[in-house]
Amino acid sequence: MTQIIFLPHDELCPDGAVLEAEKGETVLDVALKNGIGIEHACEKVCACTTCHVIIREGFDALAESDELEDDLLDKAWGLEPESRLSCQVIVTDDDLVVEIPKYTINHASEDH
Numbered sequence: 001m002t003q004i005i006f007l008p009h010d011e012l013c014p015d016g017a018v019l020e021a022e023k024g025e026t027v028l029d030v031a032l033k034n035g036i037g038i039e040h041a042c043e044k045v046c047a048c049t050t051c052h053v054i055i056r057e058g059f060d061a062l063a064e065s066d067e068l069e070d071d072l073l074d075k076a077w078g079l080e081p082e083s084r085l086s087c088q089v090i091v092t093d094d095d096l097v098v099e100i101p102k103y104t105i106n107h108a109s110e111d112h
Contacts, residue, residue: 002091004030007056009100012036021091027053027098028086039104044087049076051086054099059084061094077103 001020004027008016013036021030028051031038039050049072055062059082065073069088073079078101086098 002093003095004091005057005095005097006031006036007097007099010102012038012100023091023093025091026087027084027089027091027096030091031086036100038086038100040087042087046072046085046088049073049085050104052076052078052083052101052104053086053089054078054080054101055082055084055089055096056099057097058094061092062089062096063092077101 001022004019004021006013006017006019008014017034017036019030019034028038028040028044041050042048046068065084065088069085072085073083076083
């Protein structure tokens with residue numbers, strides 16, 4: 001099995017986490033089934049940026065993002081070269097180290 005190491009996040013996983021993942025799962029699904037509540041306002045259909053993560057290790061082993069994901073990522077808070085939408089990151093045989101950004105942009109839940 002592949003390991004996904006989530007770095008500590010003040011609210012979602014204060015101590016960090018080392019999780020086992022099966023090839024073909026998404027990073028978001030692995031996080032959610034292990035109690036790490038990464039936001040996913042569009043219900044995992046690549047239509048928002050709330051599940052934005054930064055792949056600190058293992059980025060080069062992932063399939064490249066598509067144009068839709070890249071367009072959405074341009075709107076994400078704290079965008080970095082290794083940013084991805086966790087609903088689109090498919091686990092391979094390579095371990096990953098993932099950072100969940102401190103902030104997210106969720107237009108559906110923001111007060112207007």
